[in-house]
Amino acid sequence: MTKFMTRAGILLTTFAMLVACSGNNGGSSNTGTTTEKPSSTNAGVEKPKEPVKFSISMRTLNVAYVEKHPNINDDKYVKKLEEMTNADLDIRLIPHNEYQDKMVQMFATNDIPDVVQGSGGISGPELAGAVENGVFLPLNDLLKEHGQDLLNFIPQEAWDRMTDSKSGNIYGIPEVLSNPSRRATWIRTDLLKKVGKEIPTTVEETLDVLRAFKAAGVEQPFAGRQNFKYADTFFGSYDVFGYLNQFKLFPDGQVKPSFFDTENMKKAIETYKTMYDEGLISKEFATIESTDFRSNVTSGKAGMWSMNANELPIWGAQLKNNVPDAEVALIPSPVGTDGKGGYAHYNPVTRSFYINAAAKDKAADIVKFFNWMVSEQAELFFSFGIEGDDYKVEGGEAKFEVPTDTEGTDKLRYLNGWLWMIQDTTYNKRVSSLSESGKQMIDAFDNMLSKEGRSAIEFDPRLEALVQNPDLNPKSDEMPPLILEQVLRIVYGKDSIDSYDKVLEEYLSKGGADIIKEATERYNNKENAFE
Amino acid sequence: MASKLEPRGAGAAPSPRIRAGGGHVLLGYMWKYKALYFISLPGLFYFLLFKYVPLMGSVIAFQDFNLFTGITGSKWVGLKHFERMFSHYDFINILKNTLLLGIYDILFAFTAPIILALLLNEVRLMLYKKIIQTIMYAPHFLSWVIVSGIFVGILSPESGVLNVVLGWFGIDPIYFLGDDSYIRSVLVGSGLWRDVGWGTIIYLAALAGINPDLYEAAEIDGAGRWKQTLSITIPALLPVITILFLLKIGDFLDYGFERVFVFQNPLNIRNSEILDTYIYKAGLKQLQFSYATAIGVFKSVVGLFLLLIANTLSKKATGESLY
Numbered sequence: 001m002t003k004f005m006t007r008a009g010i011l012l013t014t015f016a017m018l019v020a021c022s023g024n025n026g027g028s029s030n031t032g033t034t035t036e037k038p039s040s041t042n043a044g045v046e047k048p049k050e051p052v053k054f055s056i057s058m059r060t061l062n063v064a065y066v067e068k069h070p071n072i073n074d075d076k077y078v079k080k081l082e083e084m085t086n087a088d089l090d091i092r093l094i095p096h097n098e099y100q101d102k103m104v105q106m107f108a109t110n111d112i113p114d115v116v117q118g119s120g121g122i123s124g125p126e127l128a129g130a131v132e133n134g135v136f137l138p139l140n141d142l143l144k145e146h147g148q149d150l151l152n153f154i155p156q157e158a159w160d161r162m163t164d165s166k167s168g169n170i171y172g173i174p175e176v177l178s179n180p181s182r183r184a185t186w187i188r189t190d191l192l193k194k195v196g197k198e199i200p201t202t203v204e205e206t207l208d209v210l211r212a213f214k215a216a217g218v219e220q221p222f223a224g225r226q227n228f229k230y231a232d233t234f235f236g237s238y239d240v241f242g243y244l245n246q247f248k249l250f251p252d253g254q255v256k257p258s259f260f261d262t263e264n265m266k267k268a269i270e271t272y273k274t275m276y277d278e279g280l281i282s283k284e285f286a287t288i289e290s291t292d293f294r295s296n297v298t299s300g301k302a303g304m305w306s307m308n309a310n311e312l313p314i315w316g317a318q319l320k321n322n323v324p325d326a327e328v329a330l331i332p333s334p335v336g337t338d339g340k341g342g343y344a345h346y347n348p349v350t351r352s353f354y355i356n357a358a359a360k361d362k363a364a365d366i367v368k369f370f371n372w373m374v375s376e377q378a379e380l381f382f383s384f385g386i387e388g389d390d391y392k393v394e395g396g397e398a399k400f401e402v403p404t405d406t407e408g409t410d411k412l413r414y415l416n417g418w419l420w421m422i423q424d425t426t427y428n429k430r431v432s433s434l435s436e437s438g439k440q441m442i443d444a445f446d447n448m449l450s451k452e453g454r455s456a457i458e459f460d461p462r463l464e465a466l467v468q469n470p471d472l473n474p475k476s477d478e479m480p481p482l483i484l485e486q487v488l489r490i491v492y493g494k495d496s497i498d499s500y501d502k503v504l505e506e507y508l509s510k511g512g513a514d515i516i517k518e519a520t521e522r523y524n525n526k527e528n529a530f531e
Numbered sequence: 532m533a534s535k536l537e538p539r540g541a542g543a544a545p546s547p548r549i550r551a552g553g554g555h556v557l558l559g560y561m562w563k564y565k566a567l568y569f570i571s572l573p574g575l576f577y578f579l580l581f582k583y584v585p586l587m588g589s590v591i592a593f594q595d596f597n598l599f600t601g602i603t604g605s606k607w608v609g610l611k612h613f614e615r616m617f618s619h620y621d622f623i624n625i626l627k628n629t630l631l632l633g634i635y636d637i638l639f640a641f642t643a644p645i646i647l648a649l650l651l652n653e654v655r656l657m658l659y660k661k662i663i664q665t666i667m668y669a670p671h672f673l674s675w676v677i678v679s680g681i682f683v684g685i686l687s688p689e690s691g692v693l694n695v696v697l698g699w700f701g702i703d704p705i706y707f708l709g710d711d712s713y714i715r716s717v718l719v720g721s722g723l724w725r726d727v728g729w730g731t732i733i734y735l736a737a738l739a740g741i742n743p744d745l746y747e748a749a750e751i752d753g754a755g756r757w758k759q760t761l762s763i764t765i766p767a768l769l770p771v772i773t774i775l776f777l778l779k780i781g782d783f784l785d786y787g788f789e790r791v792f793v794f795q796n797p798l799n800i801r802n803s804e805i806l807d808t809y810i811y812k813a814g815l816k817q818l819q820f821s822y823a824t825a826i827g828v829f830k831s832v833v834g835l836f837l838l839l840i841a842n843t844l845s846k847k848a849t850g851e852s853l854y
Contacts, residue, residue: 286797
């Protein structure tokens, strides 16, 4: 019996050790092999230096070309990129919808690639505190030595998001969005002509136009969507979003989410209630998800909606395919009592790239790789593709035909927005200036959107009190669940508009008071607070 | 269940001898049946590796777990996370939702396959029976995301079939998913639709095992179909029903994350937030791993106690039990 027990004991311990070790082994052996092995793709005759081999994790971002590709590392554009930068990439895709879960898993199993792609600041939830725990390399000296072009190209406000304010260390290389006003209000100008109305400017005028659309038989005069995502136009008119980056300094000296402006918030809620009661928005907008939203718009059911402005060429073309008479335009967003409007501004950093501290010896080459991304050569490659295959050079000028089929647009989206890691993502200058709708979009960005939108105070890392209270924690484009629930109940007529005061009291008693206290303190101390 | 699969020779017979002779007799027996023990090794390893080793991870419920320092490097905090859970302002409501859904699930989703199996058993036309059976299994292989898509379509107030039918009777469209009072019915109903056919499989297998002589004898004695069902079929099914019921009780608080999450929206959240979805939102999304684990441990402990109680009761009442 005892013998049996000892044997079983030994067995158990071996197993436990095996399990415990396997996680760590995976990580270290990975980084080990990547440094050593010479690549076979490049004949190193004319190039004296071996290509730098590194692994990089990237979110698929719902880019169809990437998600459908059998192996993105064998893609001809990736091969071309490797050839141009003398690099050998091992791209590891992270599914768009499970991004945060997979990233956390990656850190937990210590299977961290040489370069990790984050989305936004250095303390985003997808990084799970990796920066504070010393997983990544500070890049200050490397950038000075090998990344001068990056330092010149990327604006200071984006670098600020990559910097730990206590130590002054820069941890990531950011992809930037120079125009933070990314979403726009869209309207069907053909319908507008049909009902004989002008482009509306105020909330009241907009409601009148929507009523006229309804009378003319438009199914959904305003396209609604779950949780007011991409349907928050009128919260913008009254400046009461209350999202993660929408804290405001109130006259009483406290920093609170902007929905504490009760007077304006009630006006915004009542606008939606009117729309719901009069059928200007779908009766079931609380369960309409992104795919249905898109099909509602592109099948011509909607008269007015909100979407990212850079989608204009694509959505516009799809709509025209289904409804040949349709004409669509981006218009200034309806303004509220302060004469302004627009959507919540985006973070100036869209993606960011961090270098694993374990990949120290190739860090210089990796920085050079990213530095190349902002060069003229890179711009041409990522805009059009490969010379000969995708575009021709005639008389010293690149000739490119903008694709209109799905396959072509998918490929373009991949090159322009996914594989091009460091750029200004507002819009692609070269491609957009070739088409009519593209020019319209550039005009909207430069002359209209740059003047609208709501920016406010943001805390990064986010407030500790928010992490403790998920019910009170807003997303980057959604109100906190507690407030959202009540707003929807009021719009759907389940509660009266006066119940909004009560929900604010509830917010305070459930931990909101701590949030406001912490926000005010951090704002006054200028501790990682961005305006 | 595992005990039932053990070879009778190795399990039942030697027990009195072990008591008399001591350890080396057991070893002797193990040697004698070494092939059987050898065959069982992969199964044992499976349970050790995938069920018991991960179980040890539950200790992070008593720590402030840090992803980068691991279990050994994280600080011990005692019952802090359990206190936080019990003092949460919404805890009672979430627990109530979980319990109610669990009860409804046992009332409807557990009994429905039994009734369906009995009904199918009475169908005389073999081809018809097979077709019905196949149609009813099919939804089991759909993921919850797809099931929710189908139900959102059916229940839509503007274009859904159900509301069109209600319209024929002059009833105004109802926004089923946008209302606290319907969400539980939707959750239980969608689960019923998806899994009822699948649930009948075990019962049908048990029904097929009933000796036809019993029915013949009953018929000669003048018993009708109804009497036969009551006196032969149901008693024959009872052991299977008891075992499945006990297993179900063990999962009482595990209503399932995905099936609820896909139906949730702010208009129905008051009645649809359950422990599983709360763990996801408060624990995993906010990276509060210890907190999430603490709630999970609570769930498991409650499940274990319910199982123990139900098993004891069942042993006393019917003689059937899991162990």
